[in-house]
Amino acid sequence: MSKGQEILVKAISLALKEVAPGLEAVLEAHLKATMNKGLEVAYENPKEFKEAVSKLFGEYSARLLEMVIINKLEGRLGGNAEINSLEELVEEIKNIYGE
């Protein structure tokens, strides 16, 4: 797992715990069952990850989670760009870590 991937997965895990305890286990089971992957899919294909979350928790819960993930990392990344989506966040991480 790359450094950028590791940071993102950790942020997702924290965001899930913050939103509601137990969500992480449910989401991991869903990703495993549908894609045979874990949370790292968010880094590889953020759109696909969002679709999976949306299917599981609903469109707006997926948006809420996306916002919480962005909040978790936005300050730490130190960039000036405004980040509005998971795709933009992944781009920013990749830029910073040169991946």
Add this chain to the structure above:
Amino acid sequence: MSRTGIEYFDKYILKDGFPDGSLILVAGEPGAGKTIFSATFVYNGAKKFGERGVYISFAETKKEFYEAMKQLGMDFEELENKGLFKFIDLVTVGKEAIDKEIGFLMEELARFQPKRVVLDSISVFAQILGLEKTRVFLHTMLGRFIKAQNSTALLIAEKPVGTEKIGYGIEEFVVDGVIILKYEALGEVSRRIMEIPKIRRRSVERTQYEYVITSKGIEFLEIPELRREEMGYTTERITTGIDRLDEMLGGGIYKGSSVLLVGMTGTGKSTFALHFVIANALQGRKAVYISFEEPMDQIIRAAKNYGLPIDEAMKENLRIFTWIPESMTPVHTFLRIRKIIEEFDPEVLVIDSLTSLRQHMEGKELAKMLRYLGLITKARRITTYFTLNEETNFEVVPFTGASTMVDVIIGLRYHVQDGSIERRMAIVKSRASNHSRKIHKYEITDKGVEIYE
């Protein structure tokens, strides 16, 4: 004004609908219809009045909601595609994330600017937020938004089964209106009741309104206004289908009267009623026979056995309807009878029997239904027969709820004479009519009812 688009509700319950800028609590036990009522409010808002609506749900997914509502004739997907509706499905979050969720929610509302909002349910919020924060949320956040936008929000609250407490105890004090949906077992069926204990800037006339949930959504029991139609009097009489009985009544029954045929089983109540509808149908009057006792084939067979030309009558003006009353609530039964009356517009009607209805309705319920039915039949001048399976000695008539309401009471009874059963009948009451006061002997033969001196 935010009308619900439910005609009866807007016309008779909350005239012109909810005041703009209102927060309305919709509380009820599971299964009472809170979601359907609230969804109808949003759906009709978009469909009938072109107003944007949002449904926020913590319980159902969008797919579940859309599918369930489609079965009730509400296509929310279509509204979403037209940009008139948003379904916001949220998960129940923990304490740490609730502020973020509220912020997110308010942002969505501010962006979409709906005229109608449903929050399903506020109980979930109250559980997570606690009482103080819930009050702040309702007053300061959602409340301010709703008032600033002149929107209306329905807040659904779960009322635990068997308790009188609504939600978490504070919601009802900070909202502009409270609607309570109740659900109670009534024999083998359930009855749904709406109560509106509080509503600002509106007056609600009745304490309770009955409603049913059908494939068309929520339908209220459209109780006729409790006043008699001002009509000119009529002296027109119509036949009972039995010449001798017409004579005894002074020339038949006044058009628009109601008649109670009361007697034990086997006294021939249904036969008297068949005479009535068949004779009138053959005289060109539309006739309806509603039976809760026998299926159609038995009614036809019985009429034929008594020599009554039922086939001819059915080709012309007679319609027979049969159903088992236990399968419907009193409200449903009333609505169905009223629908038949409205569609077929009969001049004569038979309800056979009140006994079957009474077996699964309380006496008060049945009397109320008969009163409403009486208002409809009087307004339309429908001459109506009700049968009642009870003993009468011609001095006392059972079931005063019906007997005081009707214009004519015909009592039928058995009489044991020299080891054989003989039948006796009497006109116990006939309003404004010089009727026979005698007790008459009668028989049921292959020519039907034959009355003797």
